[in-house]
Amino acid sequence: MTSAEHVVGVGAGLLADAVEAQAAGVTRVDWRPPMPGTEDDLVAVAADARRRAANEQALAAVLGVTAHLVDVGPASEVLGLERGEFLHAGPPIGWDRASGPLRGALMGGAALEGLVDDPEDAAALFEAGSVSLEPCHHRRTVGPMAGVVTPSMWVFVLEDPATGARTHCTLNEGLGKVLRYGAYAPEVLERLRWMGAVLGPLLRDAVRAAGPVDVTGILTQMLQMGDEAHNRNRAGTLMLLRDLSPAMVASGVPSSDVAEALRFVGGNDHFFLNLAMPACKLALDAARGVPGSTMVVAMARNGTDFGIQVSGTGDEWFTGPAQLADGLYLGDYGPEDANPDIGDSAITETAGLGGFAMATAPAIVRFVGGSVPDALATTRRMHEITLGENPRWTIPVLDFRGVPTGIDVTRVCRTGILPQINTGMAGRVAGVGQVGAGLVTPPAEVFPKALARLAELAATADVIRSAGPDRRNV
Known part of the structure; x- marks a missing residue:
């Protein structure tokens, strides 16, 4: 109590409400206890x-x-x-633990590469271990949903001109029954073959003719136009077409192919997602390997596990069980049809977009559920667990405040606030495809695991510093 007339209320609001009802002034402090068992590690990392x-x-x-x-x-x-x-989304996993949509995408990928004639026959290849599985992140790549990448698939190449660093992502197939959601019907493979034979080469020639496309600049503009760059990319897709369509038309490719490509991209509002994702990874990869940093540089899911990587802990993954999203379902599908969360697309949230930027895209609630006030509150809440803001990516409705950027492991553990992710939902059975979209958070335990490792490294660094220049006994 600061005076006879004023009270500071900490934690639960019930007592503060009672004091206010007695006409006394109250200052409310939004305090939460840290995650259970993290107290000592929080002290060690803070020191x-x-x-x-x-x-x-x-x-x-x-x-x-x-x-x-x-x-x-x-x-x-x-x-x-x-x-x-084969590359796949999320942390490392083998066929024996792979989820239905990941298995479906791998089976379709095997048929696409001619390893089997029928996708249903591909399971034996993976069970025998005669093919290899590796996370996209390990090849400076990201993949939405199942994230499967095979040799014949075409990928975008993004570069930071200041450093020459590069990242990659496949071309977006659209929504519904597509490989990344685990579908592998003949029309899925036919579409992928067309993308490899027509769309990929056409985009390559257009990019080379038009010159580099400023993806970061497009992201800056699309946030002002109602996109959040994860589940809403309508403005971004149209701006990409604006930049590339003249070169596509002038490419000398048959006009029927150009028209089909323009129709495909223009009719696929998610097409730009596969550029937003590697743009975010490119930025976050620049922060990898900073000793002592508690900033998260990747969040990814393989449909079984949810994993994070942290700047100060190298390439180590901290994993927990992937969670089931809460959202809206297509047609007659329901929660019993959905697989737990999957995909590398949470790299957008890791960089401050997607669920962290919901306030800039209120229309997103019609796709993933919730309400407009929820979207505004989510962005404000994410500022509590991040290290700063991105002045390049701003939110008009919040007086052009920068998106919350740099998830801090210590702040997550100290507040108990988990990162908010917008996501699509894949059917749990291989071959089904998309069943809905919604909101999800990581499993809480991954952050205490990362914090414990940071505390170990902090203790080691302290021992080395204490030893001074003579480190022979350390």
């Missing part, structure tokens, strides 16, 4: 002398990157993928 400067360095690295689309090419050439090599 790390490197932490403040390390986080400032990591955040500055993210904000300093600009992503440009510089090329498009087959994964065999761009990523060096060989026959029988």
